[in-house]
Amino acid sequence: MSIHHGIVDAIGNTPMIRLQRASELTECTILGKAEFMNPGQSVKDRAALFIIRDAEKRGLLRPGGVIVEGTAGNTGIGLALVGNALGYRTVIVIPETQTQEKKDMLRLCGAELIEVPAVPYANPNNYVKVSGRIAEQLAQSESSGAIWANQFDNVANRDGHVVTTGPEIWTQTEGRVDGFICAVGTGGTLAGVGIALKEHNPKVMIGLADPMGAALYSYYTRGELKAEGSSITEGIGQGRITKNLEGFRPDVAFQIPDEEAIPIIFDLLEHEGLCLGGSSGINVAGAIRLAKHLGPGHTIVTVLCDYGTRYQSKLFNPEFLRSKNLPVPAWLERESTLDK
Numbered sequence: 001m002s003i004h005h006g007i008v009d010a011i012g013n014t015p016m017i018r019l020q021r022a023s024e025l026t027e028c029t030i031l032g033k034a035e036f037m038n039p040g041q042s043v044k045d046r047a048a049l050f051i052i053r054d055a056e057k058r059g060l061l062r063p064g065g066v067i068v069e070g071t072a073g074n075t076g077i078g079l080a081l082v083g084n085a086l087g088y089r090t091v092i093v094i095p096e097t098q099t100q101e102k103k104d105m106l107r108l109c110g111a112e113l114i115e116v117p118a119v120p121y122a123n124p125n126n127y128v129k130v131s132g133r134i135a136e137q138l139a140q141s142e143s144s145g146a147i148w149a150n151q152f153d154n155v156a157n158r159d160g161h162v163v164t165t166g167p168e169i170w171t172q173t174e175g176r177v178d179g180f181i182c183a184v185g186t187g188g189t190l191a192g193v194g195i196a197l198k199e200h201n202p203k204v205m206i207g208l209a210d211p212m213g214a215a216l217y218s219y220y221t222r223g224e225l226k227a228e229g230s231s232i233t234e235g236i237g238q239g240r241i242t243k244n245l246e247g248f249r250p251d252v253a254f255q256i257p258d259e260e261a262i263p264i265i266f267d268l269l270e271h272e273g274l275c276l277g278g279s280s281g282i283n284v285a286g287a288i289r290l291a292k293h294l295g296p297g298h299t300i301v302t303v304l305c306d307y308g309t310r311y312q313s314k315l316f317n318p319e320f321l322r323s324k325n326l327p328v329p330a331w332l333e334r335e336s337t338l339d340k
């Protein structure tokens with residue numbers, strides 16, 4: 001018998017999918033780790049589970065306890081689903097600019113949702129800081145305990161990728177991986193997978209794919225945290241060195257504009273049946289850049305972070321795309337000409 005005893009056991013061990021067009025274009029093998037196939041439809045289920053298990057081990061969470069987090073949505077969804085399965089309440093603070101689909105999902109998971117204006121990290125009213133304060137208050141009042149998941153600076157997040165995602169990639173490619181690249185939200189995925197793959201083979205090239213509006217490309221190439229431009233992608237684009245990034249350095253960094261990444265999302269859906277969110281477009285664009293950097297014949301792995309329906313109102317909305325001067329794929333507006 002092969003039975004999962006709850007959704008917690010169904011997190012991870014995601015398929016690895018060869019991306020046909022990207023591979024052909026570069027004469028490399030470009031592989032996408034299908035993280036959208038996790039129970040919460042994103043890579044962040046792994047971090048959510050590891051953060052919760054770590055808090056349990058430390059004796060900080062007891063049945064009926066509360067998990068508080070500031071999130072662009074995916075970590076909150078992972079925490080809420082795992083929380084429901086393990087008997088914890090969730091309080092989620094989200095910047096109001098994130099898609100309605102993610103907020104709706106959080107509400108239907110039963111999370112207590114607090115929307116706050118999107119302000120920079122330095123501002124005390126930033127969503128991460130608000131969530132930290134709420135967690136502190138609840139820790140005083142809740143008899144079963146309350147924790148701040150603190151995904152940016154809690155390295156249990158990165159550990160999840162050191163222990164699961166990285167080794168899965170090594171096993172699935174039978175060690176024949178030349179490069180790994182992805183964008184950074186917290187840095188848990190990039191640093192965690194990077195650390196795990198380097199343990200197996202220090203020659204694996206680890207790349208950062210940075211969206212516009214993030215400061216890490218300038219940090220790793222010029223030594224200064226400087227952000228320029230903006231991106232419609234959500235969940236990625238970091239302006240500081242989080243605890244999850246500390247002690248880790250990518251071998252190479254690329255800055256990827258939306259004009260390069262978003263058409264890849266449409267192509268993957270139209271030609272390969274892969275329905276993905278915007279950060280996956282940055283990642284696949286980064287994998288193509290890394291493949292060109294390494295030359296033909298190499299194997300490069302990236303992450304397909306979350307499912308596209310989570311962004312229907314933006315990424316797949318012609319009006320929104322036009323307002324951002326991004327191309328609108330023809331099929332998105334096609335009407336049937338068939339007789340009823």
Ligand code: PMP
Nearest residue numbers: 074185186187188189235279305
């Ligand atoms: N893509 C999406 C859609 C995300 O929500 C996140 C997490 N915020 C990431 C990528 C980045 O993952 P990490 O936090 O591990 O850097």
